[in-house]
Amino acid sequence: MNMMNALERRSTFALSSIFALRMLGLFMIIPVFAVEGQSYEYATPALIGLAVGVYGLSQSILQIPFSLWADRFSRKPLVVLGLLLFAIGGAVAAMSHTIYGVIIGRAIAGGGAVSAVVMALLADVTREEHRTKAMAAMGMSIGLSFVVAFSIGPWLTGLVGISGLFWVTAIMGVLAIFTLLLVPKTTRHHRNFQQGYLHQLKQVLQMPDLNRLHVSIFSLHLLLTAMFIYVPSQLIQYAGIPLAKHGLVYLPLLLLGIIFSFPSIILAEKYRKMRGIFLTAIVGVILGLVVLTFGATSKYLLLLGLGLFFVAFNVMEALLPSWLSKSAPIQSKATAMGVNASAQFLGAFVGGTLGGQLLTLHSTSTGWAILTAIAILWCIIGFGLKQPRYLSSLIIRLPEEDSAEQTTQGLTTELLEIKGVEEVVIMSEQKVAYVKLDKKVIDEDGRQRLTQLFGKELVI
Known part of the structure; x- marks a missing residue:
């Protein structure tokens, strides 16, 4: 497992x-x-x-x-x-x-x-x-494509x-x-809750923890986009690194972030420390920006500040989608992710606009101080997040015989009647189903029923 x-x-x-x-x-x-x-x-x-x-x-x-x-x-x-x-x-x-x-x-x-x-x-x-490992891999693929694109474009x-x-x-x-x-x-x-599109969207928008996650992805990508507009001229001026070689700066920093993000993912998921890792990552973003505020004119402090930012960014990029999928209502998971993705792109749009304005400032430290203030505000808002609930998954093999579809439908219905079973995802071609359940909710009757349906003793 x-x-x-x-x-x-x-x-x-x-x-x-x-x-x-x-x-x-x-x-x-x-x-x-x-x-x-x-x-x-x-x-x-x-x-x-x-x-x-x-x-x-x-x-x-x-x-x-x-x-x-x-x-x-x-x-x-x-x-x-x-x-x-x-x-x-x-x-x-x-x-x-x-x-x-x-x-x-x-x-x-x-x-x-x-x-x-x-x-x-x-x-x-x-x-x-x-889930967090899979989301982390996706986040890393985005980061890697960013660096490769800037290098070969x-x-x-x-x-x-x-x-x-x-x-x-x-x-x-x-x-x-x-x-x-x-x-x-x-x-x-x-368990299907029939509702209209607007009601479904309204339900997602009224959940405080989801809104804090939307603010988080907005802030993260605002800061990232603003930074990538603001920092190139400083890498040229203070670090003496030409634009064509900036990818050689970003790639090691990205790899460093990936190395640090794996232990963070294990802590967050296996030991259920997601909130603690999340808040630590925001603090990491703030520390990186503080170093840049006071040391951007120094080559080594500039690289140190960027390194801290990248490590924290990679951890956050891995955690946020996973946390969102845990906190969102089962029947509105994609809707919650859609609102979150809108917040992400809006953050990038605002960050790009803000980054352009920062370039007009005479003081480098003032620009970084503005971004630091945004990160501190984000930390204050994000502090109210509660630990997400952790579901578990069981794998069940589906029958191979001709009546498999009818049998699977009956099995799915029985599973969803068990208190604590939240969702059943059927992969018919592979003859496999994932049963996603909340161990804290399931009772003794539910355990016995699952044992009967799976045909073996289950440790839940």
């Missing part, structure tokens, strides 16, 4: 790859478009900025509709639709000769707002005990031009669809 099974590893790899391919295509544009975008007809600085930012705006607006649908319908077709929109948008931008065409293409690409759907699908196909643009770079993003969107074949087809069963 300490290791993910083959199905979980395969699904985690596939869904992390979808995130990585999308983000790689997206991030490669950012370091080159401010310069290359000037070659488009009708281009102005404001329209170039809009071409970069409109993707995040589309994502922010459409995450919630996609996630509401994902709580009612099969998640995989929605992911395919989102990836097709991403690929089509890349193709439209690639064929455009005017900045307006690029803006339209980027808006279409952003319309494939399926980040929350992918995370909800990952939550379906992983057991509760391994300028080089690739030199080879194929800016329109070729957009074609590359379209191809990556198509490739991501094929990785989805590695993810099993799932059918979710839970």
Whole structure:
């Protein structure tokens, strides 16, 4: 039970790859478009900025509709639709000769707002005990794609031009669809609470702990985006590192963050210290920003501050999706993730705007002090979070005979009647089901009934 099974590893790899391919295509544009975008007809600085930012705006607006649908319908077709929109948008931008065409293409690409759907699908196909590991792998794939994109984006643009770079993003969107074949087809069963879309969204928005998690992802990505706009000029000026080699700074810091995040994940999940690790990570962000506030003009203090920030960022990036999936209502898991993803993209949008304003300041330390104040406010809000509840998962093998579907339906109904059983996820092609339950709620009668249904004594 300490290791993910083959199905979980395969699904985690596939869904992390979808995130990585999308983000790689997206991030490669950012370091080159401010310069290359000037070659488009009708281009102005404001329209170039809009071409970069409109993707995040589309994502922010459409995450919630996609996630509401994902709580009612099969998640995989929605992911395919989102990836097709991403690929089509890349193709439209690639064929455009005017900045307006690029803006339209980027808006279409952003319309494939399926980040929350992918995370909800990952939550379906992983057991509760391994959720944080799976989410961490996804978070790391995003971070790695960010660094790789910033490193190869300028080089690739030199080879194929800016329109070729957009074609590359379209191809990556198509490739991501094929990785989805590695993810099993799932059918979710839970105690169904029939409610309208607006009521479902209202229910999610009225949960204080979920709102604190939304504030957390907003703050984290605001700080990250602002930092990546604010810090490059300081790496050049104070550390003497040219722009082309900044990826060589970010990559070791990212790897350092990954190394530190694994023990944190084990502590958070195995020993149920999620709240403590979460608050420690926010303090780590604050400490990194404080070091930058007072030492950004020193090469080594600048790198130390960035290192602290990256370590804390990686830990937080792993914890937040897992915590969200534990705290969200079972029947509204994707909706909660959709609101969270909207907050994430909105944070990146605000962070980008704020980062541009920080560049106009005469004092480097003032800019870092502003970001530190935002992190402290985040810590105050996040302090009210309660420890999430921890579900456990049992694996049950489904019958192979012709009447398997009818037998499975009957078994699912019986399982959901047991107090403490929250959800049953069926993977029919693999003849496997995950039974997700709350050990603190299940009683002796429930234990005996599970023992009868599983045909063996269960330790719960």
